[in-house]
Amino acid sequence: MSEPEVIRKLDGHVLILTLNRPERLNAWTYDLGDLYFDLLDKADADPEVRAILVTGAGRGFCSGMDAEVLAQSASGAKRMPSKGRRMTHAMSIRKPIVGAINGACAGFGLIQALHFDVRFAARSAVFTCAFTRRGLNAEYGSSWLLPRLIGHGRAMDLILSGRKFDAAEAERIGLVNRICDDGELMSAALAYAQELATWCSPIAMADAKLQVNSDWDVSLNDAEDRAKALGHQPGHRQDFAEGVKSFVEKRAPNFIPLG
Known part of the structure; x- marks a missing residue:
């Protein structure tokens, strides 16, 4: 074949x-x-x-x-x-x-x-x-x-x-x-x-892509407000806690998979 x-x-x-x-x-x-x-x-x-x-x-x-x-x-x-x-x-x-x-x-x-x-x-x-x-x-x-x-x-x-x-x-x-x-x-x-x-949150990267690709069309304040709203989603809060913990413990983070 x-x-x-x-x-x-x-x-x-x-x-x-x-x-x-x-x-x-x-x-x-x-x-x-x-x-x-x-x-x-x-x-x-x-x-x-x-x-x-x-x-x-x-x-x-x-x-x-x-x-x-x-x-x-x-x-x-x-x-x-x-x-x-x-x-x-x-x-x-x-x-x-x-x-x-x-x-x-x-x-x-x-x-x-x-x-x-x-x-x-x-x-x-x-x-x-x-x-x-x-x-x-x-x-x-x-x-x-x-x-x-x-x-x-x-x-x-x-x-x-x-x-x-x-x-x-x-x-x-x-x-x-x-x-x-x-x-x-x-x-x-x-x-x-x-x-x-290895080192970056899949959820955070997905949202960052969305922000960068679409924030051209909104005001600075709207972009800031959306960033805040995304950052308070449950997955973000969990990955944020893990990101800080892994940084303090000097190890690779165990972020939530994106599927």
């Missing part, structure tokens, strides 16, 4: 998902996307999973939509993810998603990378929006996400030009958090994900 288009591996409390079409630089298809979203949903519901790490097999992370899919779309064919999900479905996952961007990250591949909470990149990684060079606008929420990550002017440059840029520029403008030598990318990204899984 051939390997699945997304490989799943559990390493402790970190789920590693690997996009697995290396002969096509992991170009996106709807079948691959449906499997990827299914695995994300299962991870979100699994209390054993506390953090998710996503990377690509071979030389690329994701080179964008597969050429055959693009040709079908250009001819008028319409297809959306299964189960009523959006292309931005990964944004709805409560658990932290760390990206290990190991190579080409283009078009729809870049959009999926924008959904990660923290992005590591190989020194050899290359990025591009590419949309305007295919006769497309800023697709699938990239016009909302990219300016929030790197600022209006930089987002306009990348979206309008569709130019390629390297990992050094991606780090300089804030698109990626850390650059690693190619051979050290996975170990560094996994170590970071393991740190989240």
